[in-house]
Each structure stands twice: as structure tokens, then as C-alpha cells.
Amino acid sequence: MPLRPLDPADLFEINDLLSEEEKMIRDSVARFVDERALPLIPKCFDEGRFPAELIPEIAELGLLGSSLEGYGCAGLNAVSYGLICQELERCDSGLRSFVSVQSSLCMYPIHAFGSEEQKQRWLPDMAAGKVIGCFGLTEPHGGSDPSNMKTRARRDGDDWVLNGAKMWITNGSIADIAIVWASTDDGVQGFVVEKGFQGYQARDIKAKMSLRASVTSELFFDNVRVPDANRLPGVKGLKGPLSCLSQARYGITWGPIGAAIACLKETLDYCQERELFGRPVAATQSAQVKLADMARRITAAQLMSWRLGRLKDEDRVHPTQISLAKWNNVRMAMDIARECRDLLGGAGITLEHSPIRHMLNLESVITYEGTETVHQLVVGRELTGLNAF
Numbered sequence: 001m002p003l004r005p006l007d008p009a010d011l012f013e014i015n016d017l018l019s020e021e022e023k024m025i026r027d028s029v030a031r032f033v034d035e036r037a038l039p040l041i042p043k044c045f046d047e048g049r050f051p052a053e054l055i056p057e058i059a060e061l062g063l064l065g066s067s068l069e070g071y072g073c074a075g076l077n078a079v080s081y082g083l084i085c086q087e088l089e090r091c092d093s094g095l096r097s098f099v100s101v102q103s104s105l106c107m108y109p110i111h112a113f114g115s116e117e118q119k120q121r122w123l124p125d126m127a128a129g130k131v132i133g134c135f136g137l138t139e140p141h142g143g144s145d146p147s148n149m150k151t152r153a154r155r156d157g158d159d160w161v162l163n164g165a166k167m168w169i170t171n172g173s174i175a176d177i178a179i180v181w182a183s184t185d186d187g188v189q190g191f192v193v194e195k196g197f198q199g200y201q202a203r204d205i206k207a208k209m210s211l212r213a214s215v216t217s218e219l220f221f222d223n224v225r226v227p228d229a230n231r232l233p234g235v236k237g238l239k240g241p242l243s244c245l246s247q248a249r250y251g252i253t254w255g256p257i258g259a260a261i262a263c264l265k266e267t268l269d270y271c272q273e274r275e276l277f278g279r280p281v282a283a284t285q286s287a288q289v290k291l292a293d294m295a296r297r298i299t300a301a302q303l304m305s306w307r308l309g310r311l312k313d314e315d316r317v318h319p320t321q322i323s324l325a326k327w328n329n330v331r332m333a334m335d336i337a338r339e340c341r342d343l344l345g346g347a348g349i350t351l352e353h354s355p356i357r358h359m360l361n362l363e364s365v366i367t368y369e370g371t372e373t374v375h376q377l378v379v380g381r382e383l384t385g386l387n388a389f
Contacts, residue, residue, distance in 0.1 A: 106133030172217020
């Protein structure tokens with residue numbers, strides 16, 4: 001019996017581990033990416049522009065808040081959400097970042113910690129793409145240390161007065177609302193800050209070399225009055241924002257797999273077509289070793305994220321497991337993008353090919369939602385029981 005051919009992007013046939021619904025969701029997002037998003041993204045990256053015209057289609061596919069129940073959300077399982085992130089980042093990290101922020105960092109805290117009135121007010125329109133959110137946690141001086149928060153909210157009658165600044169905020173200037181975390185006399189609390197509030201300003205960060213097809217902003221709060229009705233009542237302390245980050249990091253474990261697959265497939269085709277010294281580049285040992293190593297690392301990342309998704313669906317996932325997968329999978333994709341750029345030779349530095357775009361984007365992905373070093377220390381703390389932060 002002849003051996004069956006294997007998919008270069010799925011050597012361990014992980015597709016067979018997916019349900020029919022999971023495959024259908026992945027394939028529908030893949031079609032959207034191939035037909036609508038990929039034709040736009042290189043030019044958007046070059047121009048430094050987020051393709052906002054895709055938001056209605058993204059919403060129509062049910063990709064915003066897809067893992068939440070009710071309020072117009074799709075209620076999909078964790079593996080389905082992961083596959084959505086994988087396919088979106090196969091296109092571009094900026095596209096996946098938009099959906100990740102809207103879903104995991106903005107809709108999730110309203111769903112988990114908001115009042116019923118807040119859920120009814122915001123979530124249906126957010127799921128429909130009519131209201132865009134951003135997540136204000138990182139501060140200019142703070143980076144990886146959210147406990148060093150300077151943004152402060154003080155109670156004043158029925159309102160709160162908010163002062164401070166947030167930095168590196170995806171969706172900032174296009175957002176209708178910002179989920180802002182601030183220090184109060186009663187611990188860290190979350191507030192829904194609306195675009196029209198006096199004293200609130202979002203300013204885009206320019207001259208980026210990474211995530212160019214994404215909006216990245218600074219947020220400023222100068223005596224912004226926020227009604228108590230806009231405070232998230234269900235959580236106090238850093239548990240609130242950190243739980244949001246765990247949701248986002250889970251999706252990020254899947255996203256870079258898509259970026260790596262895009263790089264591998266494109267480079268494999270190029271190496272088979274391009275001839276040097278009388279033979280295809282793909283026929284050389286050096287190229288085959290590199291391509292084989294890429295497939296090995298993608299396979300390991302796929303298995304890791306698939307297992308993580310099943311644990312999440314069983315409500316058994318541990319934050320350290322998410323840290324391990326985020327660390328491994330983003331590093332995997334970054335290394336593969338760089339190797340693919342090298343195999344493409346001079347052609348690899350143009351936007352005609354995707355690896356350099358993915359390579360530049362992943363420089364941000366490996367930093368946000370916890371740097372690689374932070375996740376290494378999270379795993380180290382789990383192994384030793386000692387905190388080295």
C-alpha cells in the first residue's frame with residue numbers, strides 16, 4: 001500500500017483532531033482571508049493603514065466576541081477561536097490583533113465583570129462591529145509591570161475623575177470606547193471610557209516598523225469624568241486586567257502558527273521554482289534542512305495550541321500553560337519568518353512576499369501580552385516555586 005502524501009503545513013494530520021464545526025469555521029475564515037484580506041494587506045502595510053473597510057465582514061462572520069455566550073456573540077469553543085486567530089494571522093498580525101483586542105480585551109471584561117445594563121448596552125453593537133473598543137493597561141513607564149500603575153481614578157460624587165496615560169494601545173484612535181484600568185483607593189478598577197468624554201484624547205503612534213496595518217495609539221486622560229455606571233463592578237485588583245490578558249494570550253498562541261504556515265508555504269513554492277547552479281533551491285541539502293526544521297517546529301506548536309484549547313474548553317487551563325505556548329509559538333514563528341526571508345534572497349525584502357512583513361509584525365507580538373522574558377519567568381516560577389520577577 002503506497003504511503004499517503006502529507007500536507008506540508010500539517011505533518012501530524014491535526015486536521016483529523018478537529019470537529020466538523022471547527023473545520024467549517026476555520027475554512028470560512030480562510031476563504032475570507034484569501035479572497036478579501038490578503039489582496040489588501042501588503043498595500044495597507046506599506047501605507048501604514050488599518051483596513052477598516054473589512055470590519056463589517058469580520059463582524060458578519062461572527063468573529064467579534066466569538067467565544068462569548070449571548071448578546072449577539074457566536075458562543076464558539078476555544079479551539080474554534082484559536083483557529084480563527086490562526087487564519088487571521090496567516091494574513092497579518094494586525095488583523096488578528098484587531099479581533100483579539102475587540103474580543104478578548106474589550107468584550108470579555110464587559111461580559112465577565114460588567115453589569116447586565118453594561119452588557120446589554122455595549123456587547124451586541126461590539127459583536128456587530130458598530131462599536132470598536134481598545135484596552136488601556138500598559139503605561140509609558142510601566143511596560144511589563146502593571147502593578148506600577150500611575151493612572152488614577154478618584155471618586156467625586158456619582159462620577160470618577162480619571163487622570164493618566166496609556167501607551168501602545170491597539171485600536172486606540174478608532175475606538176468608540178476604551179476599557180481603562182486605573183488605580184483607586186479601593187484597588188485597581190476598570191472603567192468604560194467613551195470617546196466623547198471631555199479630557200480624553202487618543203493619539204496615533206507614527207513611524208512604526210511593525211504592525212503597520214494596525215492602529216497603535218497613546219491615550220491621555222486629563223480630569224476625565226466617568227459616571228459610576230461606566231465602572232466595571234464585578235472585579236477589583238489586577239486579577240481583572242490579567243484575566244483579560246490570559247484570554248488574549250491564548251489566541252496569540254494560535255495566531256503565529258498561521259504566520260509561520262504562510263511563510264513556509266510561500267518559501268517552499270519559491271524554492272521549488274527558483275533554480276541556482278543548475279537545480280532548484282529546494283533540491284539542496286541546506287534548504288531542505290531549513291524547511292524540515294520549520295515543519296517540525298510548526299507541528300510542535302500546532303499540537304501545543306490544540307491541547308491548550310482542549311484544556312481551556314474543559315476549564316482546566318493554567319496560566320503557566322498559556323505562557324509556555326505563547327513563548328514557544330511566537331518564537332517559533334519569528335525564527336521561521338527570518339529563515340524564510342533568507343531563503344527568498346533579495347526578493348525577501350519586498351512586500352511582494354510575506355515573510356518580511358510577518359517577521360516585522362512578530363517583533364511586536366513577541367513583546368505584547370507579556371514579553372518572551374516574562375513568560376520564561378512565569379514558567380521558571382512554576383518549576384521552582386520561587387519568584388524571580
